[in-house]
Amino acid sequence: MTSTIRKTPATAAPRRPLRIGFIALNDAAPIIVAHENGFFQKHGLSVELSREVGWATVRDKVIHRELDAAHALGAMVISTNLGLNCLPCECLTGFVLNTNGNCVTLSEDLWNRGVRDAVTMRDEIIRSRHDRTYVFGVVFAHSSHRIHICDWLRSGGIDPEKDVRIVVVPPPQLFRNLAAGTIDGYCVGDPWNSLAVREKIGWCPAISPDLAPGHAEKVVMVRSDFAETRAEEHLAMIAALSEAAALCDQTNFRPELCKILARREYMNVPARVIQSSLVGPFDYGHGRTVSADDFIHYHRNGANDPTAAKAAWLIDGFNRHRFLPAGITVPADLGARSFRSDLYHLAQKPSRTSRHDKTLVHA
Template sequence: MSDSSYTFSRRRFLQAGAALGGAMLLPELMSSAWAAGSDAPELPVVKVGFIPLTDCAPVVMAALKGFDKKHGIILVPSKEASWAAVRDKLVSGELDAAHVLYGLLYGLELGIAGKKQAMANLMTLNRNGQAITLSADLQEKGITDAEGLKTLIASAEPGAYTFAHTFPTGTHAMWLNYWLASAGIHPFNDVRTVVVPPPQMVMNMRIGNMVGFCVGEPWNARAINDRIGFTAATSQSIFPDHPEKVLGTRRLWVEQNPNTARALTAAVLEAARWIDASDDNRRETARVLAKRAYLNTKEQYLTPRMLGEYDNGIGKRWRDAHGMRFFADGDVNYPWLSDGMWFLTQFRRWGLLKTDPDYRAVAQGINRTDIYAQAAAAAGNVALPASPLRASQLMDGSRWDGANPAAYAASFSLNRQG
C-alpha cells in the first residue's frame, strides 16, 4: 500500500471510529476471525452506499449488529439521494460498494446506464417486495388493474398517461415494462415514462406528475397511507422470487481488495440470515430502518410488508407466500447467473441492446460466484447450489431457466428489438 493510500485508509478508519462513538476499533478488528495473515482484509473501512428502501436492510444491519467487525472490517453505510448518485459514486470510487439495482449494475457493464465500466455483483440482497402503485384518481375512474388501464390508454393519445420508475435499466423499469406489456400496453409507445428517485415517488404522485409508479417499499405502502394510490400489482406477482437489489461494486475494486470483498460479503450475508431468522428480527429491523439516518419514515409503513402482510388499499388483504426474503438458507443471496441473464434478455427485448450479447459470458464476468463461495464458507452453514442456473415461471406463463436466452428474448410478441 502506498503512503497516500495508507493515509486515506487510516483517515477513513478514524472517521468511522468517531461515527461509532469514538470506540477503540483496532483491537476489535485485531481479534476478529479474519484480521491477520494472508486472509486479512486489505481495507479496514468499507463505505457502502444505500438508497432509503426497506431492502437496504442487510447493509444497515451488518454494520449495526457487528457482523462487519466479526469479519475484520468496519462497514460505514452511506445514505444516497438517487440511483444516479449511487452509479456516479461507485464509478468514481467514492463508494467502495453499494446496495444497488441489479439492472443498473448490468447496464453499467454494457455502457447503457452510463459510461461503460466493468462491474461486480457480490451477492443478491433480497427477493421480491416491490410493487406497482396506481393513483387514487384512476381508482375513481374504475381502473384497478392492467386490463382496465389498457382500455383507458387505448382511448387516449399516445403518451397521455405518465408512469414512473427509478432508473432506465433498473429492476423497477423492467417490472413496470413487463406488467404493462402483459396487458398489451407498450411501455415505450403507448405511455410516457419518467425517472423519479424512490423517496420522491409519493410526493410526485400527490401533485399529479404521474398516474402510476413502480418502486420498492415502503413507498407503495406510504402511498396507500396517504390515500393517493393503491397497489395494483406486487413485483412477486409478476416474477415470483425474482432477484432485486444486489451488493455491487467495480470489478477493479474486487481485484485490488479480494479479501475485503469476501469479508464484506460475509458480513452482509450474516446480516441477511439474521433478519430472516424470525419475525421479531424483522420487526427490530423495521424499527431501525424507520429512523432518520436511514429511511426517515414511520415504522408502520415498513413492518407489515416486511412480514409478508399485504393490504392493497382498495379492500384486499393477504399473506403473501412470496414476500420479501433476505436469506432462505442462502438461496436468495447466491449470485445466480440466470438472474443476471434475465435482465439482459429484457434489455434486448426493449431495444436497450441492439444485438444479442454473449449472455452467459456477461453474467459470469459480473456475478462473482467465487467471492460468494468464500464468503459463504466464512459465514458458515450457508448452502451453495449445484448449478449457477435456476428456473422461474413468470405471470404470463413464460418459463425462464437461462438455457436459451436469445430465443427467450425474441419470444415476446410485444417488444422493441432493434
C-alpha cells in the first residue's frame, strides 16, 4: 500500500510528474521539504511523492521503473548493482540525503535482565543459551543497519552469525514487533527508536555517532539509464534537494520540520517524538540524554556529496561481515560507479541551477 502526495508548478502541467518514493523515516526530510517548500517547483520539476512500505518494495519499483527516483539505503544501490536478492540493475546515486541517523534499540526486558552494553548482552546470551535465541531486526539484508548491529555485537564478543538471529523487518514495523516481543532489539533510523523510548518499551545503547561517525545513510537512488536519458531532470532534482537539505540542517527550522514530518501523510507520529533526534535532547532512555546536534546531518560536513569514501565504508562492511554470497566479487570500480560525486557537483554549478524559468517536460 502506498500513499501519494502531488504538487505541480503553477505555470504548466507536465504530462507525467516525476515519481519519487520514500519510507516513513526522518531521513526522508530533504525530499519532503523539497516538495512542501517548493524547491522542486523552483527547479522546474513536477513531482509526485509515494510513501512505500519497505525497502525491497522501493528497490523493485526503481528496477521496474514504477518509481523514477527513491529515498533509499546507500547500501541498496550497491546491492542492486550486484544483483543481491534481486535482478541485477545498474543504479546510482548523485545525492546523499544524510549522514548518521541510526540507533541500536533494545527491549526493556533486556534492560531488566541487566544488559547495558554489548558486553553485558554477551553475558545474557551465555546465561540464556539453553532457553532462547535472541532475535534482532534490521531493515534490509544489505544495509548500514545490519553493519551497525553486527559491529555492535562483535564489540562485545558476540558472533552475529552464530549467537543470535538477525531478521529483516520494514522500518515502521520494528517498533510494533518490539512491543509484541517477537524481536528483542533492532537497528533503524528515527523516529522508531525515539518512539520506543517514549513508550517505555525500549532503550538505546548506541547511536550512529557512537558506531560509525559520518557514515552515509540514505541516498536518492535512480536507474543509471534514468540519469543518462533524463539528465536535466536528474540534475534539477539534485539541485532542489541540496537546497532542501541545507534548510533541514538550520537549527531554527528544525521545530517546523518536526511538524511537517509528523503529518499523517509522512511519519504519522506525534511531533514531540520526532523532536528527540532533530531538536533534542536525544533520549537514550533510562535517564541518559545528549545533545541532538550530531545525531543526523542533512547537509553539514559535506553530507550530500556521494564520495567514493562513503561507498567504500559500505563495501567494507559487506566484506567484513560476509554479506556477499559465495562467487560474488565486487568490481573495483563499483563504488565510483554507484556513488557519483561528479553528478552531485555538476548539479551545484550556478550556470545550471539558474536556468529554471519553465517547467521541465516529463515523458
